[in-house]
Amino acid sequence: MKTFAEFNLEPKVLQAITDLGFEESTPIQSQAIPIALEGKDLIGQAQTGTGKTAAFGIPLINKIPTSEDRIVALIMTPTRELAIQVAEEIGKLTRYKGLRSLPIYGGQEIGRQIRALKKKPQIIIGTPGRLLDHINRKTIRLEDVQTVVLDEADEMLDMGFMEDIQSILKLVPAERQTMLFSATMPQNIQRLAQQFLRNPEHVSVIPKQVTAPSIDQAYIEVHERQKFEALSRLLDMESPDLAIIFGRTKRRVDELSEALQKRGYSAEGLHGDLSQNQRDSVMRKFRDGSIDVLVATDVAARGLDVSGVSHVINFDLPQDPESYVHRIGRTGRAGKEGKAWSFVTPREMDHLHFIERVTRQRMARKPLPSLSEAIEGKQRITAERLLEVVESDDFTEYKAISIQLLEEYDSVSLLAAAVKLLTGDRKEVTIELTPEEPLRAKKRKPDIRSTGRPFNRSSSTGGRSGGGNYRRDDNRGSSANKSSGEKSYRDKDRSGSSSYSSKRNNENRSYSNDRRSRVKSPDNN
Numbered sequence: 001m002k003t004f005a006e007f008n009l010e011p012k013v014l015q016a017i018t019d020l021g022f023e024e025s026t027p028i029q030s031q032a033i034p035i036a037l038e039g040k041d042l043i044g045q046a047q048t049g050t051g052k053t054a055a056f057g058i059p060l061i062n063k064i065p066t067s068e069d070r071i072v073a074l075i076m077t078p079t080r081e082l083a084i085q086v087a088e089e090i091g092k093l094t095r096y097k098g099l100r101s102l103p104i105y106g107g108q109e110i111g112r113q114i115r116a117l118k119k120k121p122q123i124i125i126g127t128p129g130r131l132l133d134h135i136n137r138k139t140i141r142l143e144d145v146q147t148v149v150l151d152e153a154d155e156m157l158d159m160g161f162m163e164d165i166q167s168i169l170k171l172v173p174a175e176r177q178t179m180l181f182s183a184t185m186p187q188n189i190q191r192l193a194q195q196f197l198r199n200p201e202h203v204s205v206i207p208k209q210v211t212a213p214s215i216d217q218a219y220i221e222v223h224e225r226q227k228f229e230a231l232s233r234l235l236d237m238e239s240p241d242l243a244i245i246f247g248r249t250k251r252r253v254d255e256l257s258e259a260l261q262k263r264g265y266s267a268e269g270l271h272g273d274l275s276q277n278q279r280d281s282v283m284r285k286f287r288d289g290s291i292d293v294l295v296a297t298d299v300a301a302r303g304l305d306v307s308g309v310s311h312v313i314n315f316d317l318p319q320d321p322e323s324y325v326h327r328i329g330r331t332g333r334a335g336k337e338g339k340a341w342s343f344v345t346p347r348e349m350d351h352l353h354f355i356e357r358v359t360r361q362r363m364a365r366k367p368l369p370s371l372s373e374a375i376e377g378k379q380r381i382t383a384e385r386l387l388e389v390v391e392s393d394d395f396t397e398y399k400a401i402s403i404q405l406l407e408e409y410d411s412v413s414l415l416a417a418a419v420k421l422l423t424g425d426r427k428e429v430t431i432e433l434t435p436e437e438p439l440r441a442k443k444r445k446p447d448i449r450s451t452g453r454p455f456n457r458s459s460s461t462g463g464r465s466g467g468g469n470y471r472r473d474d475n476r477g478s479s480a481n482k483s484s485g486e487k488s489y490r491d492k493d494r495s496g497s498s499s500y501s502s503k504r505n506n507e508n509r510s511y512s513n514d515r516r517s518r519v520k521s522p523d524n525n
């Protein structure tokens with residue numbers, strides 16, 4: 001893989017990359033950056049967690065002169081969370097160059113954004129709806145824009161942003177560079193590309209294996225009513241650094257995060273019904289480690305990049321293999337290791353095998369963690385905390401009392417009592433969750449090899465409408481309301497996967513895109 005020094009970047013940009021700790025470029029970066037630096041239009045396709053943001057961010061930043069005081073670059077993302085995240089990464093990359101970038105998304109007070117726009121940012125990262133709002137108010141002008149990026153383009157189209165994106169792109173001067181990143185290349189993306197990109201180069205890094213090899217995947221067969229106990233034990237046994245737990249519905253997420261809190265875990269929920277402030281605050285807490293369990297619907301499965309997520313737990317199996325790949329892709333990012341656990345009710349075993357077939361990856365069957373494994377796990381953590389204090393050598397004022405205690409009791413008893421106290425008992429509160437209906441396997445044979453694509457979209461749609469028990473948690477209902485700019489995020493599936501140790505494979509997947517029918521269907525909440 002290429003080092004970043006080989007790209008002939010400005011020293012200030014290179015320095016920022018070094019500060020971020022990037023040593024080598026990822027495959028999508030080493031292919032896309034040289035093309036983008038030449039100013040060519042680009043279509044990029046690569047798996048989750050492989051650095052697509054920097055792939056467009058670096059060349060974009062490199063070409064903007066510091067003296068610039070107009071909006072010259074526009075990045076569109078499907079969700080607010082992604083706008084914020086991309087803005088943060090862009091912010092880090094411009095640290096030395098000192099460019100100004102600004103996220104613009106629905107849900108945030110518009111006055112505040114207008115004030116921030118007066119500081120003359122050169123780079124805007126926004127969701128299409130709110131961007132249009134500003135364009136109509138003339139608080140954002142696009143006539144000087146030279147670079148446009150569409151991040152997660154397929155997702156934006158799935159969310160019903162096509163018209164918004166078209167209206168926006170028509171306002172940008174034709175003389176510009178356009179980069180489009182998408183996990184899949186359905187026909188509507190190809191049409192969009194034909195309409196708005198000029199002789200684009202295709203860069204695609206799609207591995208044979210859809211899920212990342214750095215993710216250790218396992219499942220536990222468990223009855224619906226035992227799930228919470230299983231989760232509690234699993235969390236104790238594994239003691240994740242940071243964990244994301246996926247639930248099927250908003251209600252599930254609410255109940256689950258509350259139940260976890262009652263048991264003494266530091267957990268919070270994230271789903272599309274929360275206010276923007278709540279969502280921001282949950283994400284902030286999860287990023288800075290003040291909570292270590294994020295319970296979420298599929299909204300968190302898309303693009304979000306939180307370092308240190310060691311575990312993904314599917315409390316409920318996802319409907320689609322694509323969702324599965326995206327959910328577990330929140331761990332094992334940037335070449336790191338991660339663990340993915342899935343709970344499967346006996347009636348869902350077929351569905352699990354279906355996911356295994358599509359992802360071409362077996363999950364290891366694991367027994368329900370025993371109480372003693374859970375206790376051991378917790379004790380191990382206490383012991384680690386204890387040893388950290390011992391090594392810090394910062395407990396002189398506790399020595400006198402310790403010596404005094406040791407005159408009366410033996411050291412093992414004293415230490416055991418201290419460990420017990422520190423470990424604390426899980427609060428024995430009774431937890432009752434509203435049961436979710438089991439998912440049913442669909443009658444279809446995904447044949448990845450023959451179609452050359454990992455997921456069989458058309459049958460996935462057909463199967464879904466058949467499954468009357470299928471409930472989805474998202475904001476699709478609101479996506480019909482185009483002018484609001486409040487499409488927020490959606491839990492949607494998509495193919496792709498993780499880790500950049502995977503081999504390159506330049507096949508260009510293009511599949512029929514009947515996802516649209518799902519998007520519009522009102523049955524999903």
Ligand SMILES: Nc1ncnc2c1ncn2[C@@H]1O[C@H](COP(=O)(O)OP(=O)(O)OP(=O)(O)O)[C@@H](O)[C@H]1O
Nearest residue numbers: 022024025026047048049050051052053303305334
């Ligand atoms: N060359 C690199 N070396 C090491 N880490 C990197 C490199 N490039 C990016 N990263 C880090 O990898 C992580 C994933 O990057 P990013 O969020 O851009 O992935 P993505 O391809 O957009 O994933 P998704 O499909 O989930 O949106 C980020 O934390 C990023 O800082």
Ligand SMILES: [Mg+2]
Nearest residue numbers: 052053151303
């Ligand atoms: Mg991304």
